[in-house]
Structures are given as structure tokens and as C-alpha cells.
Amino acid sequence: MRAISSAQAAPAEAEDFCPSCKGVGYLVMDVPYGHPEFGHLIACNCRHAQRMQQRREHLFAISNLGPFVSKTFDNFDASVSGVARAYARALKFAEQPVGWLILFGGYGTGKTHLVAAIANQVLNTGYRTVLFAVVPDLLDHLRSTFGPTSEIAYDERFEQVRGADVLILDDFGTENATPWAREKLFQIFNHRYNYKLPTVITSNRKPEEIDPRIFSRMSDRELCDEIIMIDAGDYRRTTAPGQRFEPKKPEPPRRSGRRDVDRTGRNF
Numbered sequence: 001m002r003a004i005s006s007a008q009a010a011p012a013e014a015e016d017f018c019p020s021c022k023g024v025g026y027l028v029m030d031v032p033y034g035h036p037e038f039g040h041l042i043a044c045n046c047r048h049a050q051r052m053q054q055r056r057e058h059l060f061a062i063s064n065l066g067p068f069v070s071k072t073f074d075n076f077d078a079s080v081s082g083v084a085r086a087y088a089r090a091l092k093f094a095e096q097p098v099g100w101l102i103l104f105g106g107y108g109t110g111k112t113h114l115v116a117a118i119a120n121q122v123l124n125t126g127y128r129t130v131l132f133a134v135v136p137d138l139l140d141h142l143r144s145t146f147g148p149t150s151e152i153a154y155d156e157r158f159e160q161v162r163g164a165d166v167l168i169l170d171d172f173g174t175e176n177a178t179p180w181a182r183e184k185l186f187q188i189f190n191h192r193y194n195y196k197l198p199t200v201i202t203s204n205r206k207p208e209e210i211d212p213r214i215f216s217r218m219s220d221r222e223l224c225d226e227i228i229m230i231d232a233g234d235y236r237r238t239t240a241p242g243q244r245f246e247p248k249k250p251e252p253p254r255r256s257g258r259r260d261v262d263r264t265g266r267n268f
């Protein structure tokens with residue numbers, strides 16, 4: 001193969017050029033006139049790398065990971081007592097996302113950091129859709145797209161969540177448990193259960209407080225061989241502020257007092 005002649009190449013600084021295609025992005029087959037492949041264009045490897053980068057950026061843009069992009073396995077302190085097992089299981093899941101990973105533990109046990117690290121690592125491989133969703137926010141979002149005027153947006157969004165290659169549901173159990181919310185969550189869990197889709201769930205509730213229909217699916221040994229209980233005291237307090245970790249932030253507000261109202265003011 002050879003580069004398309006420089007006269008056809010887009011003008012650019014010489015050092016920006018890919019040495020193979022001179023920045024055109026395509027190569028022509030180096031075959032004589034009359035050959036069936038004469039004049040055929042082939043994408044250069046640099047174009048492939050660019051497409052992969054675009055795909056990574058697109059996947060990142062739809063993942064909701066914005067505030068958690070700095071959370072990685074490298075900056076998680078696995079030596080804090082009580083988190084070692086959760087760290088090991090999360091790392092294993094990130095390397096090979098199979099089945100369900102379920103982490104129970106109170107606020108400040110590092111759950112969100114660990115599952116964001118999973119999302120960041122899987123996204124960096126560049127070919128899977130990863131959706132990171134804080135459950136109460138996800139339900140707010142679904143409610144806001146749900147209604148007679150926006151059925152299509154709702155269906156699309158719901159399908160995107162339900163069918164993501166890897167779905168990470170953070171803070172499950174704190175959402176306002178209206179019948180509507182319970183039903184939506186059950187549909188998501190049930191779909192992921194039936195199709196055995198890789199799913200990560202964190203909760204600061206006690207297992208017995210989880211919707212029994214969902215908990216029975218979490219307890220299926222074929223999908224999830226162990227439910228991890230993190231008992232780390234307060235992960236953020238035990239790691240030195242100002243060094244590798246942020247100082248402890250105030251407790252997030254409890255969400256139980258909020259009313260579930262959609263745009264039209266109807267209660268769900």
C-alpha cells in the first residue's frame with residue numbers, strides 16, 4: 001500500500017502527519033492499473049486509533065461518570081481494614097465483567113470509589129457501554145422523561161439503562177420507594193437477571209430492607225457467588241486528608257423525605 005499523493009493530502013503541519021498516510025487517513029492499494037483492487041482505499045491504522053478514541057469519548061459521555069472520573073483502583077487505599085475483600089472482587093470484576101457484584105456497606109466505606117474505579121477501567125478498554133447511575137438520580141431522570149409528550153425519550157433512556165453492557169447502580173435502597181419507582185427498578189433488575197448482564201450494585205441498606213423480589217435475584221449463586229459486606233468504619237476518615245484522598249465531605253442528605261412528583265405535578 002502507498003500513501004495517496006501529497007497533492008490530495010489535507011494541508012497540515014508536517015509533524016502532525018501520520019508517517020504512513022501523510023494525514024489523509026487512507027492508503028491506496030499498491031497494485032498496477034487493471035488490477036481489481038486498483039484505486040481501492042483502505043483505512044490507515046491512525047484512523048482506527050482515532051475511531052477508537054472517539055468511541056471511548058462517546059461511551060464516557062453517556063456513562064454519567066463525570067464527577068467520578070478521578071476514582072481509580074490506583075488511588076484507592078486497599079490497606080484500610082475491612083475493604084480488602086471488596087477491593088479484590090471489584091478489581092476482578094473490572095478485569096472481566098461477568099455476573100453481578102454486590103457491595104453492602106455504610107456511608108463512607110469507599111463503595112462509590114470502588115465501583116467508579118470499575119467503570120473507569122472498563123470504559124478505558126473502549127468497547128463496552130458502561131452506565132454509572134446513582135439510583136435516586138436515575139429514577140428522577142426516568143420520571144422527568146416519562147409522560148405522554150416524551151414517551152420516545154423515556155423508552156430510549158430506559159432501554160439504554162436496562163441494556164447497558166455493564167450497569168453500575170450506586171446507592172440502591174435510598175430512593176423514594178413509590179410503587180412506580182419500585183416497579184421501574186424491578187424491571188431493570190429483572191431484565192439484567194434474565195439476560196445475565198454484568199451489573200454492579202451498592203447499597204447502604206441492610207439486605208433484609210431490599211425489595212424481596214430483587215434480593216432473591218441478588219442471591220442467585222449462579223450470578224453472584226458472594227454478597228460483599230464492607231465494614232470499613234469510615235474509609236474517608238481513616239485515609240489521610242490532603243495526601244492521596246480528599247478530606248471527608250459532609251454526609252450526603254438523606255433522600256427519604258422527598259416527594260415523587262413529575263413535571264406535570266402528578267404524584268407517582
Ligand SMILES: [Zn+2]
Nearest residue numbers: 018021044046
Ligand atoms: Zn495514517
